[in-house]
Amino acid sequence: MPFVPHTEQEVREMLDAIGVERIEDLFDEIPESLRKASIDAIPAGMNEMEVTQLMRRRAAQDVQPACFVGAGAYDHHVPAAVWEITTRGEFYSAYTPYQAEASQGTLQLLYEFQTMMSELTGLYASNASLYDGATALAEAVLMAVRANRKVKSKRVLMPRSVHPYYRRVVETIVANQGIELVEAPLDDTVGRIDPEALGRFEDEPFAAVVIPQPNFFGALEEVDRLTDWAHGLNALVIAVCNPVALALLTPPGEWGTEGADIACGEGQPLGIPLSSGGPYFGYMTTRKQHVRQLPGRIVGRTVDADGRTGYTLTLQAREQHIRRSKATSNICTNQGLMVTAATVHLSLLGAEGLARVAAVSHERTRELVQKLTAIDGVERLFDGPFFHEVPVRIPAPAEEVLPMLANRGVLGGYDLSQEFPEWGPALLICATETRTSEEIDRFAAALADALRNTGQRARA
């Protein structure tokens, strides 16, 4: 009986105390017709040793090429201390800090996290996390519609430069609430929103305009102009930002004349392992005036009965266990453990460390672009400044080239033609500070060979 501590004698004593004969009797209120769960298809139990052997065998099957894919999840160095602290039982096996006095560890950490995210984004109020980047954007859209008191529209401008999966998740989540997502087009030469081209959207009001920075293609949007344009229409501005990039880039709170109203995004680059896509965490910050519309848990500083500083969940009146069908959101569980990791991570890096990670990632990507575009037929899809991701056109189908690269130990980028077939074969490539020059050279050599081979095959 794994994890069940009861001895036979204890079971006997407990049944006697209850006054039943057998444990089975405790289920006598379940109709007989339902007490027949057939679960034989589940394998027999294994002990920890056997499960360890099984999962290690599984893990050993999986290969780890040098990763040049980003597209929303980034391979940064995570200091060992981050997860050694995060998996301490007191963090790992605690729950939401409902009993504040018995949860000051988690609560103070969340308060520190909120401060860090506030600083990174330049907006006062942070929540204690959402599920991931895409759902954070969905919640931001819902929040903006609630919070915009000047424009009672349910339309939200969603540019094509936002991560396609984010757009799809937002669609799934807001679809049943009458919110309309209006797609803003790209400038195909620079891979970002063309502020000039937005004029045609000015006729109808928007509750909010979404602005990614950097955008899905790694390109930098003209955030100041876009923000001022949106505010001119009384729309709220939702910034979607890579938090590592924010170590270098203008924080959303300072965009344009007034700053963005909500910032959100994927927290994974802040100390969270890639882990096949999760668990990550979404972050969200906003101006003080909108804090009561902010979804998710929020921690506030207060005092105890002796006047000593302490921390507690606050503004719970927004939440579903009190507001029920009128709640701000149905979000309940959040990503506390991931936020623990991110907080430790940010403490270890500091602003200077995070800026270096960002700047070195940028430099490595420049090196990567330079070495790949030296190959015949490989060229940047767009001009213009980028952070640490760049789309490059290749002269052969990505679905043929990528497996050849994988055979050479290179995860050679995200196949852009899946979502943007109009641009032909193209890879969205990324390098972080963890990619070495040797790996970049390997990528370049492998790509050159792959293109030669596909070229020969094409000619043959």
Add this chain to the structure above:
Amino acid sequence: MPFVPHTEQEVREMLDAIGVERIEDLFDEIPESLRKASIDAIPAGMNEMEVTQLMRRRAAQDVQPACFVGAGAYDHHVPAAVWEITTRGEFYSAYTPYQAEASQGTLQLLYEFQTMMSELTGLYASNASLYDGATALAEAVLMAVRANRKVKSKRVLMPRSVHPYYRRVVETIVANQGIELVEAPLDDTVGRIDPEALGRFEDEPFAAVVIPQPNFFGALEEVDRLTDWAHGLNALVIAVCNPVALALLTPPGEWGTEGADIACGEGQPLGIPLSSGGPYFGYMTTRKQHVRQLPGRIVGRTVDADGRTGYTLTLQAREQHIRRSKATSNICTNQGLMVTAATVHLSLLGAEGLARVAAVSHERTRELVQKLTAIDGVERLFDGPFFHEVPVRIPAPAEEVLPMLANRGVLGGYDLSQEFPEWGPALLICATETRTSEEIDRFAAALADALRNTGQRARA
């Protein structure tokens, strides 16, 4: 400056407080002639990410065949909880519990450990560990010579069935103290001490007789007869035991009429990873009457100023920081962290779990022996009962066969001919509960093939 927290401003303030200009001035008492340490041959510093990349590359170089080697270190399952708890900072980064009030965690744990080792060995007093099995035996030999009040001899009977490395370490350590190690012969048909053959040693007195159980060859010694024989000569009996085996075997404290006087051995099988040979820990227990001769740290239970139970290091008067040149031993640092792991490990397994580990290891070894000896020319070197290790004769040189097995992913045993060339080509093989039948079959198949190949080569 990795791990140095000082800011420039702080350095300035500190130097000002001290009243010197530069840090270098603090070294002005070191003669100029010595202030020139040339250490350029050491590589430049790397950050954690780079060292991680380096050491992972190194680790990835090393292959992990299915391990059928024992010979003093055993591949048992270690529950994940063991090391997750053991590496908690409060255990990992504390030191010897000199300030007892600030070390109750470590001290209570050691008291629990002492209880567990006392139970396993059947002797009252345990210390809080020694370095490893071999040094524990050396300390036991020194202790026995000190403790034996009836026989003032410095001779110790050391059978050939004791691990050859243990014998060598003991020799190194006691060599300069006038202690003579007398080798007791083996019965070559059963691979253990022949009690009948000991008669010729009865003329001269021994301070102690060493009895391994199981012995180096995995065979079970006639410990009751041997103990009584030694006691008849007024020698003390030092038992050297695999602690996992003691879950099944008669504890030293119950050997013969009076029981052994000292038990010691290698603690590695109790939750310590193989780790290329260390850190492991040595254990040692003894009768109450000899406790003041016991080397190493010992924890006792006492009370605090309010009468509450607490734990503290005790009998420190034996130790070198007080006794100096008259100390019981020079041992100082011990293996506290390994003992932490062992204590958690023993709690998780309990007597029943440990007995199962022992019994399943025994069964697996029986299966292994049966499958290997089914191969032509492979046979047991000795008859008689064994625990989980057995020497088998093979019809080809071990140094040729072992690499062939390694190529098939099998660490095929310890080459006995290194230390016991008189028996011809032979492997000391071992299986624990972690070896699967599939691996055993793989070993048998690989060995059969290897022998076929070497046979063909021999014939060719």
Add this chain to the structure above:
Amino acid sequence: SEAVLIYDISREGRRAYAQAPAEAPGADSLPRRFRRQRQPQLPQVSELETVRHYTRLSQKNFSIDTHFYPLGSCTMKYNPRGANNLAMLPQFLERHPLAPDETGQGFLACIYELQQDLAVVTGMQDVTLSVMAGAQGEFAGVAMIRAYHDARGDDGRTEILVPDAAHGTNPATATMCGYQVREIPTGADGDVDMDAFKAAVGPQTAGIMLTNPSTVGVFERRIEEIAATVHEAGGLLYYDGANLNAILGKARPGDMGFDVIHMNLHKTFSTPHGGGGPGAGAVGVSERLLPYLPIPRVTKEGEHYRWLTESDCPNSIGRLCTFNGNSGVLLRAYAYVRMLGREGMPRVAEYSTLNANYLMTRLREAGFTVAYPDRRASHEFIVSLKHEAKELGANVMDFAKRLLDLGYHAPTTYFPLLVPEALLIEPTETESKRELDGFVDAMVRIREEARENIDMVKGAPYRLPVRRLDDVKAARELDLRWEG
């Protein structure tokens, strides 16, 4: 000095030098207009300071690893350390979510098998694991119910029925999916009030959301009749898996007639709660909702595993997470399921139920008021402290805070709302009789203390890092970040 913030330790210019690149390129290739002018104020601390600060902070938490934590409805049971270790194998941690399926067959095999096993144990047709939390699972479930009706052109269904004792997430979710919520009262025996229920069901009913055993800690005995009634009216049944632990391997929602279920893997399948998450809200469906399952999920073709995505599932309600769900959580659940096996699953239900009934019996015999004394407890039960509040002046909050002093995390307080001064108590199967007896002793002691010195009890806690906190001040004078 007790509550030192990491920012209090911070000093201008300090760094954990081993943790950032040695190079500091200027990033001059980024045009100046995009670059921030002032560095964010992040802590400037050494590695040791960080480790020490957060190690000390952690010690201020109660957790499963340190305390009995009978938080009703949250299933705070032991999180096996082996599951944590195995989920953190380097190959699993380092796999990019967009890496090709070919490079992750080992990982995908685990996910696929977990889908299968969860489908079996709930009696559903298939399961997706790409749902990140219970509330998301609820959302997915109700969205699928909506998609089902929409696909049939059955668009007059505007209502979701929700019992008044339901978790707050249920009505919140129904609203998010564009439905009206209609509350169904709970009868005196803890079951749904069948008359009210039948009166509420009709052609406007899209579906019903139920937890069974319910949030009042009893098994809904007429579930089959409820299912038949809803189905007859053309509606569907949603199973909130918050209490699945109580019947795991003993009874299956699929057999009860449910069309869709979410499971909180962080409850029933023992992945850690992590101070508030991450969770994972696996969703299972019956045959008729299969086309609408959110993507992605894993399928097996021959010996090959691959993700099913948009193009495979044209009728899916869509994507609920950026990538593939909380894989790390799923691997922990997988390890746990493998360790339990088919024999272990019903034992979860058996011993969590045994513990709850034993604890209920002991507390009742000790003179506490149990909300539904004539019913079996499921894996949890409600004590009402209305007498203690009235006669001694010690309310639920006072008991909760004083329990902390005595080394027990408080049960869930003031929920469900329909029981006055409710303590919802869920001991889980991984706690021993010794802990349960200790908890009873603590409850009795607090009542005794309240008789002798009510002010002392109302002043609790005393032994924690802080005394009772001023929540009102926290909400009125919002202080959500350090400002130097």
Add this chain to the structure above:
Amino acid sequence: SEAVLIYDISREGRRAYAQAPAEAPGADSLPRRFRRQRQPQLPQVSELETVRHYTRLSQKNFSIDTHFYPLGSCTMKYNPRGANNLAMLPQFLERHPLAPDETGQGFLACIYELQQDLAVVTGMQDVTLSVMAGAQGEFAGVAMIRAYHDARGDDGRTEILVPDAAHGTNPATATMCGYQVREIPTGADGDVDMDAFKAAVGPQTAGIMLTNPSTVGVFERRIEEIAATVHEAGGLLYYDGANLNAILGKARPGDMGFDVIHMNLHKTFSTPHGGGGPGAGAVGVSERLLPYLPIPRVTKEGEHYRWLTESDCPNSIGRLCTFNGNSGVLLRAYAYVRMLGREGMPRVAEYSTLNANYLMTRLREAGFTVAYPDRRASHEFIVSLKHEAKELGANVMDFAKRLLDLGYHAPTTYFPLLVPEALLIEPTETESKRELDGFVDAMVRIREEARENIDMVKGAPYRLPVRRLDDVKAARELDLRWEG
């Protein structure tokens, strides 16, 4: 109930079922006479109980990760978490010590490079790492000195010189190697008394054991003269590396004339102290002692690494550990050395020395008596509380215990013995000025408290799991194990 033993939790028949084989074969093939009749009393507890018990116990410890720990002579500095992680990579953990060198080239490369780097930074010819602790390193060193003299037939050398302030291990080791110990007094300035030293050296001198900087926290200024004198007399010099941290990368024992050195990797090279170990006592030698180095050590031949053993080193003093030394500790030291690099090493000496001198200055200015006020502190220094003991009645133990209450681990107490009421204080380079200032404040506060209420100070500690413990009772009424 504070100090619950794991045995108090134990219940007959309870088990952590996931942790042992499901099978329980009878082992009937083992003859009955070999089998134990009664199972040992080990705890019978669940996995959760074990985790909870030891997690709680751990919280009762002070440690580097939680507290400033200025334990003189122990170099309690930050143990990088990265080093722990990397040493625990599965391939390193799972390698059998007798696995062929071919299967462990990655591991052996790390060990080899560590040997090299340690040889460089100490100025020695070669280094072995197969020595498991400082005291073993001492033993190896003195045994090599003996082997050297023996090999030359120089057998009249019966004495080892040891300063009176030396660590107790020094004389204990000399005795273990069969030597007489001759103590050399320390002069008033903290250096060796040169007259007494010179009088002691002679043809009977096998060698001298020195720590430099010495245990009184100062650099032995006439070390070159000492070395010349000993060498001239035909003796050899042993360097106790306990204080190597103070000069790492700034000055080298080899340059000073030492013939053999041990290094405590758990001090200078930052591997964890682990509640008392494991350590690693690397030993380095000059050319003349090279043949006697204990085995095994790693050599590199072409691109291949292999262990040198008995047959390669016929004159070795032999083997000091069962296998190859504390590899896991060595890998941690390797990671640390790689992170420091050549630039980082001297900084260890610089900032540990800066911290010690700053703290010494601050305490002196706060009115405490420093043992050697005219000397530079090395990385540690001595405060004598003789005035406080005499005038206020607060002795070293009282200060030590009260420091614990204030959140600081006590420095080393009553050592070295030659300074009355000595506190040996070693802050290490990884502590910040903030911690040092806090420590000064605490010392001043305790003195103030002693003036106001000496009984309060003598009653300390108050805020720890136990108050002051009765050591006398512990030693008189020996209670070394639970007996039910």
